[in-house]
Amino acid sequence: MSALKLTQIGNSVGVIFPKELLARLKVEKGDTLFWTEAANGVTLTPYDPELEEQLQAGREFMHEYRDTFHQLAK
Template identity: 65%
Template sequence: MSAATALKVTQIGNSMGVILPKEVLARLKVQKGDSLFLSELPDGVALRPYDDEFAEQMALAREIMKEYRDVLRELAK
């Protein structure tokens, strides 16, 4: 796929949307039913198969759970 690909906005039911080429879906490693996340950037937008903020929160949660593993294990009893 080239650096820039034109996507046409089209009516999809009562909404508007764009159809992503299969090459883009393959690069994103997504398929029907998967979620994509749109992030606003200073110079446009980014479309990703994951949410950066959520990934950071989960990484922090994993660190906390690892640090307090014994406490969490006792609380689960």
């Protein structure tokens, strides 16, 4: 585990991510990170958790009605 130091950036406070962490997250300058609360703090991810929930709901719907979709595809 490594520590990240908060730093003054203009009128805001920010953190500078080392390039190894950026590579691991597969993000670069200009990308957006999302945070969610977790049991031991917060989780940072480049993936929108709300979008993931919507995609999962769509997958479940398509799985439940797969026979109908199969018939419609004919």
